[in-house]
Amino acid sequence: MRKVRADLHLHTCLSPCADDLMQATTIIEQAKQIGLDMIGICDHNSGENVRALMKAGERQGLAVIPGVEVTSREEVHILGLFSTEQDLMNLQDIIYENLPGQNDEEAFGPQLVIDEYDNVVDQNSRLLIGATTLTLEQIIDAIHQFAGLAIASHVDRQRFSLIGQLGFIPYGLMLDAVEVSNPSSAGQAYGYPVVTSSDAHFLEDVGKNSTCFMVEDVSLQEISKALRCELGRMVVSN
Amino acid sequence: MKLTELIQKLNLSVRSAKMQLDREVTGGYASDLLSDVLAHGEEGNLWITLQIHQNIVGVASMKDLAGIILVNNREPEPETLEKAEAEGLPIMVTEMPTFELVGKLYSLGIVGTK
Numbered sequence: 449m450r451k452v453r454a455d456l457h458l459h460t461c462l463s464p465c466a467d468d469l470m471q472a473t474t475i476i477e478q479a480k481q482i483g484l485d486m487i488g489i490c491d492h493n494s495g496e497n498v499r500a501l502m503k504a505g506e507r508q509g510l511a512v513i514p515g516v517e518v519t520s521r522e523e524v525h526i527l528g529l530f531s532t533e534q535d536l537m538n539l540q541d542i543i544y545e546n547l548p549g550q551n552d553e554e555a556f557g558p559q560l561v562i563d564e565y566d567n568v569v570d571q572n573s574r575l576l577i578g579a580t581t582l583t584l585e586q587i588i589d590a591i592h593q594f595a596g597l598a599i600a601s602h603v604d605r606q607r608f609s610l611i612g613q614l615g616f617i618p619y620g621l622m623l624d625a626v627e628v629s630n631p632s633s634a635g636q637a638y639g640y641p642v643v644t645s646s647d648a649h650f651l652e653d654v655g656k657n658s659t660c661f662m663v664e665d666v667s668l669q670e671i672s673k674a675l676r677c678e679l680g681r682m683v684v685s686n
Numbered sequence: 687m688k689l690t691e692l693i694q695k696l697n698l699s700v701r702s703a704k705m706q707l708d709r710e711v712t713g714g715y716a717s718d719l720l721s722d723v724l725a726h727g728e729e730g731n732l733w734i735t736l737q738i739h740q741n742i743v744g745v746a747s748m749k750d751l752a753g754i755i756l757v758n759n760r761e762p763e764p765e766t767l768e769k770a771e772a773e774g775l776p777i778m779v780t781e782m783p784t785f786e787l788v789g790k791l792y793s794l795g796i797v798g799t800k
Contacts (some may be wrong), residue, residue, distance in 0.1 A: 491708040583763070584739070606721065615720030681792050 451684060453660040453664055454481035455479065456488030456513060457527060457601065457627060457645035460497040464557035464577050466649040471566035472497070472650055473503035480510055482655035486666045488645075489528050490515040491633045492576045493509040493543050493651055495536040496561045502533060511666035517601060518543055519579040525601035526584065528591040531537050531668045535594040540647065542590050546582050551574030584610070588622050597624040597672055599642075600648055604633035625675050631686070641683060660684045687711055687795060689752055689776060692732070694788055698755060698778040701762055702770035709752045709776075713799040716788050718746045729750055732791070734784055738762050743769040743777075753777065757784045769792045 458475060461467035479487050480630045489501045489512060498514040505512035514536040515529040530536045551559055556577045561570035580587070592600040606612040609628070617623075617639065625641040628634050634642050646656040662684050663670035674681035693700060700707065716735050717723050726756045727733060727749040732753050735742060743766055747752055753776035756762060756774030760775050761769065770777045780787055 522737060606719070612719060612721050614737075614739055615724045615745045616741065618741055618744075620740070 449496060449662050449664060449680060451482060452485045452661045452663050453531055453686075454486040454488070454661060455484050455646050455648070455655045455669070456486075456515070456529060456643060456649045456671075457490050457517070457603050458487055458654060459491055459649050460489060460501065460519075460646070461560040461562060462491040462494055462497040462572060462576070463556070463649065464551060464553075464559050465492075467651065468547045468558065468560065469651050470649065472500040472564050473566050475501065475654060476504045476512075478651050480655045484510070484658060485512065485653045486511040487510045487654075488513040488515045488527070488529055490517040490529075492517050493519060493547055493578070493580065494559075494574070494576050495533070495540045496570075496572060498533055498536060500562050500564045507564065513668055513671075517589075518541070518582070519608070520584040520587050521579055521581050521681050522527065522584055522613050523579050523608055524610045524613045525609065526587050526600040526610075527601055528587075528590070528596045529599065529668060529671075530594060530596040534594060538594045539590055539596065542582075543580055544574065546574075546661075547574055547578060548581065549578045551575050551577070554573065555680070571579075577615050584614075584618070584621070593620065597668065599623065599625045599627050599674070601627050602629045603638065604628040604630050604636075624672070631659060642682070658686065660686050691730075692791070692794065692796070693778060695794060696780065696787070697792055698780050701777045701779055702767050703774045703776040706774045706776050711752045711796055713790050714788065714796050715799065726749065726799075731799060732796065733792075734787055736760050736784070738766055740765040740769050742766060743773055743775055746775050748772050752773075754785065755780060757782060757787055
């Protein structure tokens with residue numbers, strides 16, 4: 449078993465609100481430099497840059513977890529983290545079917561799809577900054593349908609968070625964990641396992657906040673076990 | 687003013703707790719952030735929102751609000767209705783958007799709490 453430092457919530461240049469320098473090689477380089485062993489890529493309502501990041505991660509020696517940050521119709525942000533890119537693409541199909549609107553680049557920013565060498569290969573035209581018509585519960589169910597982990601984003605913030613939007617965590621919600629942005633919130637009793645992530649939109653914020661796991665290897669299965677404290681795996685202090 | 691009177695004057699449709707409409711309304715609060723309503727809603731207030739998630743019932747009960755009006759023709763989710771019935775919390779719906787509804791409430795003498 450070893451200690452793995454992970455920042456499971458990073459955006460790329462696909463998110464209109466993220467910096468254009470959030471590219472494949474730049475993010476991986478920055479993450480390695482700062483000492484992360486594992487990162488999660490979670491753009492708003494799309495997983496189209498995950499492949500580029502996974503390939504760059506493989507080349508440069510860093511584990512990349514495919515993920516997405518879905519916006520519910522209550523405007524709550526939920527992270528879905530998956531074992532494979534295919535599982536993520538299956539969820540993305542459901543998101544796209546339920547995501548109305550077109551992006552206005554002037555208003556919200558560009559949505560760049562890149563390859564593993566940071567070349568821009570496409571622009572996503574959907575309104576990724578918008579909300580899906582899916583309920584919180586439907587999103588969590590869909591994430592689980594494709595064997596993913598469902599984590600409520602930045603619950604210690606007001607904007608777009610489960611607690612900010614809905615006042616409290618609905619009883620019986622099938623979350624695998626909640627995420628906090630501020631490490632000092634991590635000790636709070638949310639009733640769910642807690643991870644700490646940066647939610648970085650700029651390179652300098654990559655790894656600013658992270659979670660340490662005691663696990664066998666850098667896989668989603670191991671993270672999942674650690675969240676449930678199974679077989680000696682656990683979340684440990686930084 | 688009593689809730690029954692407001693329902694009549696504003697032509698609201700009642701979706702839950704039809705037996706609990708006799709209550710006096712103390713004021714109003716309009717917000718779609720439930721954490722904000724938890725912080726600022728006051729007992730006996732009418733709450734105007736577009737959120738339809740079941741947590742609106744939890745927030746209204748916690749703050750002992752007189753009722754919730756959903757705007758823009760929004761309908762409560764089934765779980766929301768179920769909870770509202772169980773809690774005896776009136777949920778009403780209107781085709782009016784928030785701005786228009788609040789204007790009308792104000793002119794009827796239902797004002798904010800601050």
